[in-house]
Amino acid sequence: MTVGVWIIGARGNVASVSMTGARAIARGVADTTGMVTAREPVAALDLPAVDDLVFGGHDIRSQRIEETAEEMAGHGGVVAPDTLDAVREDLREIDERVELGTARRCGEAVEGMSSETTGEDVSVADIVEEIRADYAAFADSQGVDRLVVVNAASTEPPIPTPGDYDTLAAFETAVERDDPNLPASALYAYAALLDGHPYVNFTPSTGSSLGGLRELAERNEVPHMGRDGKTGETLMKSALGPMFAGRNLRVLSWEGHNILGNSDGLVLEDDANKAGKIESKGSLLDDILGYETHNAVRIDYTPSLGDWKTAWDHVHFEGFLGTEMKMQFTWEGADSALAAPLVLDLVRLAALADERGEGGTMSHLASFFKSPEGVDRHELSEQFRLLYDYAERHAEGA
Incomplete structure (x- = not known):
């Protein structure tokens, strides 16, 4: 099963290390240390191989993925130089598949990373259509069996009144009215869920957490999960x-x-x-x-x-x-070295859930997040048990 992985913030540290690691594993120059899906009982699931992940994404920065990985190699040795050399061509190919994203309502600090972003003079509805078109073009050009969207972008400011979007009707009305409070992460999530693409929010940003987007995920039977990767x-x-x-x-x-x-x-x-x-x-x-x-x-x-x-x-x-x-x-x-294997885990688990027709919140992934959607218990051992029980129920041959 070939899985397309579309990363929001594709040229950032976490995304770059995730892609470097995936390609290094595929080329046999790195192992799977740090990946939960490489350890039993989760490894017994019929997960897509790391080799079969094909990457693309959105970003607002012009710095190439290879350059970000070089920074990781040069400062503290997060990526070993030999490992980077083995996957340089892969990273260059991925970089050709990165499209200009939107920094709508992401805050001045994020907007300041680039002078050119989609959305400054474009309606919310048009931004959503552009995102959907980017998803579709990537999936078509790469011939993937399914597409998983991962938000690994920098943290947005919180929405002041999230309750205003508790229903899908309210969210869609906000899109039509060009609501100035809708942030980029929610638009990326909306575009993904509309077209049946699993969505993972690895950041504290809004993403798919709004009631209206959860309703959309349930209606379209699309798996989604977040928020904020739990790494340190x-x-x-x-x-x-x-x-x-x-x-x-x-x-x-x-x-x-x-x-x-x-x-x-x-x-x-x-x-x-x-x-x-x-x-x-x-x-x-x-x-x-x-x-x-x-x-x-x-x-x-x-x-x-x-x-x-x-x-x-x-x-x-x-x-x-x-x-x-x-x-x-x-x-x-090392922030990215802790986060990257979890990103790969979440992609593999989201792709499996999608293949199995498991729409809605993936509560069994609570252990990966600081603020897991749909789960009120935060004890790590109990969250691990949710994942292990899921794996034992759905393992190959079970």
């Missing part, structure tokens, strides 16, 4: 939070300070864009603990770090007889 500090919270809850140790405060240096860090310097990220990173802890606690998250841009990010967490908790204690830990990782 929040992954740790979802694993450690249940430990405190299970041992009845009361968390008095949990402070998290994050620094990162890539383009995502630059975009998150803007308070409007940062608001969505802070919300997705900080909201799960109270749900896990079962009570409200002081839970602060800070994100700062540190240019010298490049693709690397560091999170320092300070947990102040209370034990027996009111004894106050603390735990501190530091998480340091």
